[in-house]
Amino acid sequence: MSKQTARSTAENIGELLCDSGFETRFAGGCVRDELLGLVPRDYDLATTALPETVARILKPMGMKVIPTGVSHGTVTVVHEGIPTEVTTLRRDIRCDGRRAVVAFSTSFEEDAHRRDFTINALFKSMTGKIYDYVNGVRDLQNKNLLFVGRASRRIQEDSLRMIRYFRFISRYGWTFHQPYRDIFIKNRKRLTILSKERIKSEFDELLMTDTGKMLSVMDSLQLFPFLFDGMLQKETLEPDLFSVFPAELQRVTWKWYVLFSLKYPESSDYSVHGRKAKLTKKQNLLMSSLQEIICSLKQKKTGMVPLLSAIHRKLTEPEEVLHFLSWYGQRFQYTVPDITRNLLSSMRGKTIPPVGKYLKTVQPPEKRKQIAFIFKISWYLGLCQPGDVSNSDKMIRLLQQRGFQMEREFNGIKI
Numbered sequence: 001m002s003k004q005t006a007r008s009t010a011e012n013i014g015e016l017l018c019d020s021g022f023e024t025r026f027a028g029g030c031v032r033d034e035l036l037g038l039v040p041r042d043y044d045l046a047t048t049a050l051p052e053t054v055a056r057i058l059k060p061m062g063m064k065v066i067p068t069g070v071s072h073g074t075v076t077v078v079h080e081g082i083p084t085e086v087t088t089l090r091r092d093i094r095c096d097g098r099r100a101v102v103a104f105s106t107s108f109e110e111d112a113h114r115r116d117f118t119i120n121a122l123f124k125s126m127t128g129k130i131y132d133y134v135n136g137v138r139d140l141q142n143k144n145l146l147f148v149g150r151a152s153r154r155i156q157e158d159s160l161r162m163i164r165y166f167r168f169i170s171r172y173g174w175t176f177h178q179p180y181r182d183i184f185i186k187n188r189k190r191l192t193i194l195s196k197e198r199i200k201s202e203f204d205e206l207l208m209t210d211t212g213k214m215l216s217v218m219d220s221l222q223l224f225p226f227l228f229d230g231m232l233q234k235e236t237l238e239p240d241l242f243s244v245f246p247a248e249l250q251r252v253t254w255k256w257y258v259l260f261s262l263k264y265p266e267s268s269d270y271s272v273h274g275r276k277a278k279l280t281k282k283q284n285l286l287m288s289s290l291q292e293i294i295c296s297l298k299q300k301k302t303g304m305v306p307l308l309s310a311i312h313r314k315l316t317e318p319e320e321v322l323h324f325l326s327w328y329g330q331r332f333q334y335t336v337p338d339i340t341r342n343l344l345s346s347m348r349g350k351t352i353p354p355v356g357k358y359l360k361t362v363q364p365p366e367k368r369k370q371i372a373f374i375f376k377i378s379w380y381l382g383l384c385q386p387g388d389v390s391n392s393d394k395m396i397r398l399l400q401q402r403g404f405q406m407e408r409e410f411n412g413i414k415i
Contacts, residue, residue, distance in 0.1 A: 005082060006042065006043055006082055006084070007030075007040075007043050009043075009079050009080070009082045009084055010026065010030075010043035010044075010045055010084045011043075011126060012079070013045060013058065013063070013077055013079070013084055013086065014026070014045050014047075014126045015126050016057060016058065016061060017045075017047050017049055017054065017057060017058075017086075018126060020049075020057045022047050022048045022049035022053065022057075023047065023048045023108075024045050024046070024047040024048070024049070024086075024126070025045065025046055025047075025108065025123040025124055025125050025126070025131065026043060026044070026045060026046075026123065026124040026125075026126075027044050027045060027046035027087070027122075027123050028044055028046075028115070028120050028121070028122070029041070029042075029044065029120060030042065030043045030044060030124075031122040031123060031124045031130070032119045032120060032122055032136070032140065034124075035122070035130075035137065035140055036140060036172070042083075042084075042085070043084060044084070044085045044086075044087065045084060045085070045086045045087070046086075046087055046088075046089055046108065046111060046123060047086055047087070047088060047089070048088070048089055048106045049088065050073075050088055050104060051067065051070045051073055051074070051075050051088055054075055054077070054086050054088075055075065058077055061079075062079070063077050063078065063079045064077070064078040064079075065077055065078075066078065068085070069087075072087070072090070072102055073087050073088035073089075073090055073102065073104055074086070074087040074088075075087075088104045088105075089104065089105040089106060089107060089108060089110070089111040090102040090103065090104060090105055090111055090114060091103055091105045091107075091110050091111070091114055092114050092157065108123055108131060108133070109133045112131075112133040112134055112148070113133065113134065113148060113149065114148075115134075115148050116147065116148065116154055116158070116161050116164060117136075117145055117146065117147060117148065117164075117165070117168065118134045118135055118136040118139045118146050118147070118148055119136045119139055119140050119145065119168075120136070121133065121134045121136050121148055122136045122137065134148050134149075143172070143174045143175075144174070144177065145165060145168050145169050145172075145174055145177065146177065147161070147165075147180075151180055151183050152183050152186070152187065155183065155184075155187045155190065156187065156190070159187070159190035159191050159193060159194055160194055160198055160199070160202060162184055162187065162188070162190075162191065162223070163191075163199065163202040163203065163206065163227075164202055165180075166206055166210075166214040166215075166217070166218055167202055167205050167206040167209070167214075169214055170206055170209045170210040170211075170213070170214045171205075171209045176214070176217050181221065184221050184223070185221055185222070188221065188222065188223050188226050189226060191223065191226040191227050192226050194227075196276065196277055196278040197278050199227055199228075199277070199278075200277055200278045200279065203227075204252045207252050207255040207256065207259070208252050208255070210242060211239075211240065211241070211242050211243045211245075212237060212238055212239050212240050212241030212242045212243060213239045213240075215237045215241060215259070216235075216237045216238060216239040216241070217239075218237075219235045219236065219237040220235055222235075224263055228263070228273065228276070228277055229273070229276055230264065230273070231263040231264065232262075232263045232264065232265060236262045236263060236265075237259075237262060237263075241258070241331075242255065242258075244327070245327060246323040246324070246326075246327050248319070248320065248323045249320065249323055249324055249327075251320075253279070253283045253286050253287065254324050256274070256277075256279060256283065256287065257270065257286075257287055257290050257291075258328070260273055260274070260287065261291075261294075269288065269291070270287045270288070270291050271284035271285070271287045271288045271291075274287050282315065285313070285315055286310065286315045286316060289306055289309065289310035289313075289315055289316075290310075290324075292306040293306045293307055293310070293321075293325070294328070296409075297325070297329070297334060297335075297336060297337075297340075298334055301405075301408060301409050302337050302339055302340045302403060302404050302409060303325075303336075303337075303340055304339070304340055304343055304377055304404065304409065305373060305409050305410060307321065307340070307343070307344070308343075308373060308376060308377065311347070312376075318343075318344040318345075318347040318348060319344070319348070321344060322341065322344040322345065325340070325344075326341075337403055338402075338403075339381070339399075339402040339403050339404060342381060343377060343380055343381060346380050346381060346382065347380050350379070350380055352375075352376055352379060353379070353386050354386075355372070355375060355386050355389045358386060358387060358389035358390045359371065359372060359389055361389075361390045362389070362390070362392070370406070370410055371389060371392045372389075373410075374392060374395050374396060374399065374406065375388070375389050375392075375395060377399065377404070378395040378398065378399060381399075381402075383395060383398045383399070384398075
């Protein structure tokens with residue numbers, strides 16, 4: 001979907017509502033990002049029309065209106081496959097730190113004053129006029145992320161705003177507003193009432209953009225023990241933690257692993273904490289595999305047995321894990337053996353030939369899984385032919401010459 005098409009669709013919806021007598025404006029993030037010269041992810045509209053009125057006006061125009069959050073005034077209008085969120089102006093009646101009870105309004109200024117940050121409380125008319133009731137434009141120009149009104153009140157309305165604060169600063173490369181330091185510390189216990197799903201959603205985005213600077217500030221405020229059960233309170237996150245993180249690693253799981261390794265230093269199974277933090281099943285499987293691989297490397301093994309297992313289970317790709325291990329080894333000062341690098345570099349495009357008939361000759365039978373692994377490693381490294389499975393001594397000898405000690409490598413590893 002082209003972003004320009006998404007904008008045109010939202011503008012068309014806004015004009016239809018305006019023509020029907022209901023003031024409608026672009027709202028929040030799309031206005032903010034356009035003022036920053038960025039292409040918005042989506043285009044949201046705020047309107048004086050009630051949700052049922054929006055549906056009554058737009059459905060005859062061939063548009064689908066989905067009540068995605070109608071109790072909070074939000075419907076999703078779908079036109080030619082393009083969704084646009086349209087929300088009735090609101091004011092807060094009651095907040096409990098997680099969610100708000102709202103009443104509908106016809107005042108854009110009133111709606112602006114219930115929003116989280118000044119830069120998110122901007123509106124733009126269909127003709128391009130900016131409406132700024134809380135000095136959001138000034139704060140954009142000065143690169144200041146400020147709460148609307150009193151920061152403590154905004155946080156007490158929804159504690160997730162503390163994490164969102166760091167996510168936005170990280171995204172734009174701004175700096176933490178130091179006067180908020182004591183306010184965050186005073187309110188950090190409120191983080192415990194948030195659902196783990198909401199925390200993970202915000203953290204996924206924070207981890208993808210942060211170089212470590214905001215994580216380090218959060219660490220100094222000791223927010224992590226209130227976000228994730230049992231996390232180390234001691235400061236362990238450096239501000240340059242991810243400053244040279246490989247661009248090829250697009251999945252957030254890699255950074256979750258680094259975070260857990262530093263904040264759960266005594267844990268023997270990061271996936272236990274991952275499940276509590278609502279990471280997905282595949283993310284937790286990769287976390288367990290990475291922990292096994294890193295542990296193997298720290299024990300001066302090659303790590304190839306757990307590596308091959310993770311790759312064959314499609315938890316990661318050879319190039320991907322090579323980028324991560326190279327970065328992780330350099331960042332935390334341990335060596336990735338040449339044979340391991342060569343294995344990962346040589347796997348692209350290679351498939352394992354069928355060797356079942358040769359494996360049947362391996363005695364005793366309980367060694368067949370190990371020999372199958374030995375063959376796969378040797379095959380990828382170009383050290384064997386299928387028939388060598390029947391006489392594995394050659395493969396083992398060649399691998400030993402390159403630093404792979406069979407009994408030591410398989411010790412404690414399930415295959």
